Amino acid sequence: MTRPRIVLDAMGGDNAPGEPVAGALMAAGVLGAEIILVGRKDAVEPELRGTGTIRDVRVVEAPDVIEMDEHATEAVRAKPLSSINVGLQMVKRGEADAFVTAGNTGATMAAALLTLGRVKGIGRPALATIFPAAEGRLTMLLDVGANADCRPIHLVQFAHMGSAYMERMFGLQRPRVALLSIGEEETKGNQLTLEVHQLLRGSRLNFIGNVEGKDLPRGLADVVVMDGFTGNVVLKTAEGIAELLFTELRKAVELTPWNKAAGLILMSELRKVKRRLDYAEYGGAQLIGVDGIVVIGHGRSNARAIYNALKAARDAVQNGVLETMRAVGKEVPARGQPGGEAAAGDTSGED
Structure with missing residues (x-):
């Protein structure tokens, strides 16, 4: 090569x-x-x-x-x-x-x-980022900022792209795909998430249902989809919490000689945790689509x-991520239909 x-x-x-x-x-x-x-x-x-x-x-x-x-x-x-x-x-x-x-x-x-x-067949690209989760697991979040307003079919396409990406880049077989919502039940959420849930439920993806914000660090899913407005808020909030956590830990370690001694003992492990939560370790978000x-x-x-x-x-x-996305574009639903799929090659849902 x-x-x-x-x-x-x-x-x-x-x-x-x-x-x-x-x-x-x-x-x-x-x-x-x-x-x-x-x-x-x-x-x-x-x-x-x-x-x-x-x-x-x-x-x-x-x-x-x-x-x-x-x-x-x-x-x-x-x-x-x-x-x-x-x-x-x-x-x-x-x-x-x-x-x-x-x-x-x-x-x-x-x-x-x-x-x-755009990749042919993809209505909108998405910003996709890797989110560190428990026990060394990684979750792809998308969209995290490319599209503040989305239609249901856009989130369905994000799910297909995210699933294909995780399979290609990390070798995951049938990645677990979830939808970010305000409750695990399929009846919870706004009109967008309610419609997307039904479309994903009828898709060929390994859709495991809704997850809440608290579930993201637990690594329950390999791919979590959301609109770009929500995704950007989630990402910036997570960055802020990580920074706050380590700032407060640093202050606590410096409070007393005993704390400093304990901090020295734990320093190598704390550095490992900090590295896993640091945005710099993941480089950035990929604009897929x-x-x-x-x-x-x-x-x-x-x-x-x-x-x-x-x-x-x-x-x-x-x-070969680009080639993978092009293959997704040929197969992905282009507009919502009962059952969640659309005729192959139908691009009437693009804008």
């Missing part, structure tokens, strides 16, 4: 270009991939000085930057030579296999749709998070 070529937005994120470049240097020669840094050369190249000849890393000029607070669609159209646009165009032209950024999420999604388009591999990292990503985002992109390329 040829080496994956991964474009990294060197100007994306709160800590650009320093942390993206540092993450690329961490990945160079380790991931077995070519890293293409896209951004302003006058900003990126100074970050590379003193590192000697860097194998597997090169720089491509992109003179414009879409800032984190810019309006997504307007910025994408107004700045065709931005690092986001240039990087995605390289993927579109076949000059790269994947695109990674910690930059403006909305702009990345808009540019990906305009440049790469667009016709290309796109990984979007947290805006405050450090070098380790960038490295893990590059690793996630490499793994997606090597495991």
Whole structure:
């Protein structure tokens, strides 16, 4: 297999270009991939000085930057030579296999749709992220921010994509798929979840029913689907709780000499727990359903998070995730029908 070529937005994120470049240097020669840094050369190249000849890393000029607070669609159209646009165009032209950024999420999604388009048969792409659960289990959550408003068929398609992803990437046979709701009973939830529940119940997926927010850390399901508004709130709340937990633990350890002694004894285990809950360990969310591999990292990503985002992109390329999504697009329901399925190839549900 040829080496994956991964474009990294060197100007994306709160800590650009320093942390993206540092993450690329961490990945160079380790991931077995070519890293293409896209951004302003006058900003990126100074970050590379003193590192000697860097194998597997090169720089491509992109003179414009879409800032984190810019309006997504307007910025994408107004700045065709931005690092986001240039990087995605390289993927579109076949000059790269994947695109990674910690930059403006909305702009990345808009540019990906305009440049790469959707996988045929998929109505809307979804942001999918890996959520750490009990006993080392991992759960995929989607959508976590691409679509604030969804129709039932969109969540059904998210479920199919998530199930196929977990099977392909983690080797799970018939991944357990669940729907996030306010109760386990199929009669609980709003109109959207009630309809989605019935559609998933009649699908060929291994649908185990509804789960509540409290069930997510327990790892009861391998894939949990929700609309993007709900998913983004869940994700940000989980990040905030994890940060609060470790801040309070640190304060408690420093209260007394006895606490400090106990903290030293437990330090290695606490670090393991912190690492499992740290967003930087998972790199970012993958935008599945667009016709290309796109990984979007947290805006405050450090070098380790960038490295893990590059690793996630490499793994997606090597495991044929895009080809898997294209196969899903050919089989997935395109509109809701009694029983939850639709005629193959029917795309009337797309918008």
